[in-house]
Amino acid sequence: MTDFVGQTVEAARRALAARLKTAAIDSAALDARLLIGHALGLDLTGLIAAAQRQLTPDESTRLEEFARRRLAGEPVARIIGEKEFWGLPLRLSTATLVPRPDTETVVELALELLRAGGDLARPMRIADLGTGTGAILLALLSELPAAEGFGTDISEAALQTAAANAACAGLSERATFIACDYARGLSGSFDLIVSNPPYIRSADIERLSVEVRNHDPLAALDGGADGLDAYRALIPQAAGLLAPGAALVVEAGEGQSGPIQALMTSAGLMPATAPKADLAGIPRAVAGHKMAR
CATH class of the missing domain: 3.40.50.150 (Vaccinia Virus protein VP39)
Incomplete structure (x- = not known):
């Protein structure tokens, strides 16, 4: 189980931003948007359109992996590539x-x-x-x-x-x-x-x-x-x-x-x-x- 299972795209974005902010990452909101966009293969427009759909299990797992890497200090750019x-x-x-x-x-x-x-x-x-x-x-x-x-x-x-x-x-x-x-x-x-x-x-x-x-x-x-x-x-x-x-x-x-x-x-x-x-x-x-x- 990951923290994002069963969440909507928007709820997952907010949850990730909160976790990053708690870890004193200054760019928490931006990082969360970039990471969920990469996990789902969506740009900003796509994220807005998909805001209320639930993440798939694979998407949840992928996003949790990205969250762990960012919380460990890996830059977003490295995660995204x-x-x-x-x-x-x-x-x-x-x-x-x-x-x-x-x-x-x-x-x-x-x-x-x-x-x-x-x-x-x-x-x-x-x-x-x-x-x-x-x-x-x-x-x-x-x-x-x-x-x-x-x-x-x-x-x-x-x-x-x-x-x-x-x-x-x-x-x-x-x-x-x-x-x-x-x-x-x-x-x-x-x-x-x-x-x-x-x-x-x-x-x-x-x-x-x-x-x-x-x-x-x-x-x-x-x-x-x-x-x-x-x-x-x-x-x-x-x-x-x-x-x-x-x-x-x-x-x-x-x-x-x-x-x-x-x-x-x-x-x-x-x-x-x-x-x-x-x-x-x-x-x-x-x-x-x-x-x-």
Whole structure:
């Protein structure tokens, strides 16, 4: 027997929301709606239409399993298997981070810089170093109709996930995925390079939320003793690939924008603009550009 046997869809949703709220999950109502929708294979409209019908035994069992997983700290996105980013539904895998709204700040700043440099419809080459799900790259390609994009990652499993997401978004013809360490497998010049590398200090990993610490891949989180190891590697690599006037835009952790700007300057990149803050006011996207000849 599960807690949802014999309940209507609406009653089960409310019961699940109450259980999640009791467990101090802030997004209890939203999580409950998403989980019951996934358990029943229904979108919001379908849930409304089916509100008064009883759950089947299989649906009750499935929903109870999802409830147990969420109460144990597994993110809803992991349970569902996908997360929306920049309006694109992205599949997840154990080799990828769950894309977060903060990372959209990188996309926003990159588009602002490209827009300042000319028409967004012009042909260009862009690269996403450590692409994971492909989130940043695919978001940019969705806004840049003539751009060709390259996503790199050391994880073959992550690249398979990114390629599947590109296919789902109808962007496969303009997206190429390469297994390498940041930019080492790239050649030619690029009009934009972006990255959301690992930037959590090693000692801070254990203090992350259960959702992140136990479910995101460690390799995509751990940035070394000071959180800057990945930037030391990728910034010089990217600087050598940027076309004159082109920019590198990276995501930064709290308190890291200054040190990252210093690393960019050391690699010959000048500040492109002030770091762009996320909705919490944290400088989240840092940009440097190669001086035009």
